[in-house]
Amino acid sequence: MILGHTVPAVREAEAPLLAAGEPLMLRAARALAGHVGARCGAAPGSAPQRLLVLAGAGSNGGDGLHAAAMLRREGIMADALATAERLDEEGSAALRDAGGTLHHLAELPSDRLEQLLEATDLVLDAILGIGGRSEAAPEIRELLRAVRRRAVPVIAVDLPSFVDATTGEADADALAAEETLTFGAVKAGLLLPGGTELAGRVHLVDLGLGPHLPAVAAVERLEDEDVRALLPRARRSDSKYTRGVVALAAGSERFPGAAVLTASGAARAGAGMVRVIAPAAVLDLVLRERPEIVGHRTGENADGGGDLDLSAIGRTDALVIGPGLPGDDPRIGAGIDLLRRGTDGAGRGVLDAGALDALTGSDRFSPDVVLTPHRGEAERLARRLDLDPDLPGPALAPALAEATGATVLLKGAVTLIAPGDGGPLRAQDDATPQLATAGTGDVLAGVLGTLLAAGLTGPDAAALAAVLHGRAGRLAAHDGLHPLVALDVAAHLPAAIGTILAGAQT
Missing domain, CATH: 3.40.50.10260 (YjeF N-terminal domain)
Incomplete structure (x- = not known):
């Protein structure tokens, strides 16, 4: 390190x-x-x-x-x-x-x-x-x-x-x-x-x-040696459940593709099982792209609470809330409440995109809940929490972490991770500018959810997700020479992981 x-x-x-x-x-x-x-x-x-x-x-x-x-x-x-x-x-x-x-x-x-x-x-x-x-x-x-x-x-x-x-x-x-x-x-x-x-x-x-x-x-x-030490490895004794089950509340009528991207990031990062909690039309799209996903249909007129009843859904080790969700989606409020209370197996998870805009000053989480704002989202959240939105990134991320108790992953050319427990700031520089395209953040949320479901702490999962996401982007863009789209990043995750693991043998 x-x-x-x-x-x-x-x-x-x-x-x-x-x-x-x-x-x-x-x-x-x-x-x-x-x-x-x-x-x-x-x-x-x-x-x-x-x-x-x-x-x-x-x-x-x-x-x-x-x-x-x-x-x-x-x-x-x-x-x-x-x-x-x-x-x-x-x-x-x-x-x-x-x-x-x-x-x-x-x-x-x-x-x-x-x-x-x-x-x-x-x-x-x-x-x-x-x-x-x-x-x-x-x-x-x-x-x-x-x-x-x-x-x-x-x-x-x-x-x-x-x-x-x-x-x-x-x-x-x-x-x-x-x-x-x-x-x-x-x-x-x-x-x-x-x-x-x-x-x-x-x-x-x-x-x-x-x-x-x-x-x-x-x-x-993190350097490659640290990544190799943190990466979850499949063991002969593993089952799909012991490798980690991640549930994704993602995708909506307006942004259905976000669920495909988040699910692809989670699956290609090595999750044992990926559940997607979404309307029927979104699930149809997800399953056409990723038939291995387990779909859970939300009720058309539900108030939201029942849609995120994890005891009814089945085993869940981490919960991702927000990709592709509008601010009034009932899954957001229910998901925030689950992660805030940390009960029913929902003490670990990710709040991304639409879920970030629903947070208030009364919301407190554990460091194993990770917020994933880009700069604009971080500034909007800072205003709601009575923080200075103009703080530079290395000061803003820790301020948000202190105010919420969550670990904060601030997206950018250099990804900043502020642990919710007040530990040292982490800064990863693994990405390519070609990652500045729609949907790549959804892939990152899925990767992060998989790592949390595998048992990594919030700060470790966030730093490792930033590395894998950035390296996959570099591979997809041929070290920045080619444009990419978000699904390219998900597709290159296994190669990024393999390249890092192979480095231990050279």
Whole structure:
């Protein structure tokens, strides 16, 4: 699992090492130089690579300057561009001693800057580190735009400059890195929206901070090893009931396809049995696509309570309410009541789509009930709960979780999971932009319901569902090259699961 820590936690962990005289800057610089040197290793007889360090005034700039000096000694043409009046003195001296040139942005005409960048093969972004702000000064902004115009590859030193290391908030002109070498600990902002998009591949350089970091991180992200540990596996002794039975109150006259999509997501994620509670016309559509589904017809004029009598329906391990349901559908009120009370086998489940708009400030759930809003739904719910709807996602999801007791899965390019028990925020970045199509959220609700029915906790089920849904989307879209529709995502779930499991054997 990737663990992201806040700036105060990182500084506190560094303090005893710095007090003991540990040369953290030189260790970071050596690791950076080693990584860049391996990347820039050229074949015999080829022209040497030219590297430019964008160096700021702090320790981050010092890391870059020392690394440039080390690379110079290995035959890589490394120079630096000072973005501040004062730089780390030892790093500057080391670069000069190694034969490098230190340019100063304030003294460089725009045409000379363009020439310098044109002759550069790789940029090291070492302007700001963990003490930086998420807003660039006007003169720095022009530099960032010039680098982007030249399309020079970027490696970020510790984190991309002008990204808040704790929140991930980023300046619109911050440079997107192909890779980030982060030192001592992964910064929480690298795992959150904004920072994740700019960081590229993140490599953690161990500086010995581990024993001094908090036991509980601020942000967590599942890796494949964690997914393999969490994934429910079929055993020889299993039956369809022991593998988990999920019931779906989904689909309506207006949105009948939502039931097909939710049922397909649940079935293809490995449910032992999927029940669909819906009107006859919806069930007919579902059964044409998925004949293995067990249908339960709702009464045409029922008040809703009888339609969700789980003792009459049969064994149910998790209940999904909302995909394709209008706000006045009687299944919503009955389902919310069942999940709120946690009785009759309905202590675990998902509230999605139409069900989210029916929640009020008096509704409280267990963390094994998961709310799945997109941003607009989250803002509407926040207003009803007297919360600030304009909070950024990493603050809004935990606020909703605290107010409802439920685990909150906030959909987005980076999926945020706020546990209902107040545990660490989780942030998964497994998806493709091609998932931004109608119905993919219904598939996700079905996947999540299956994982809850298999016995996973709300936070684990939500994080794992985000991974499987995102990976299936990537497979369906051929890593983002092809458009997809929601049923494509459901169809690729088995391959996504198999690919992750097969990774343990390679």
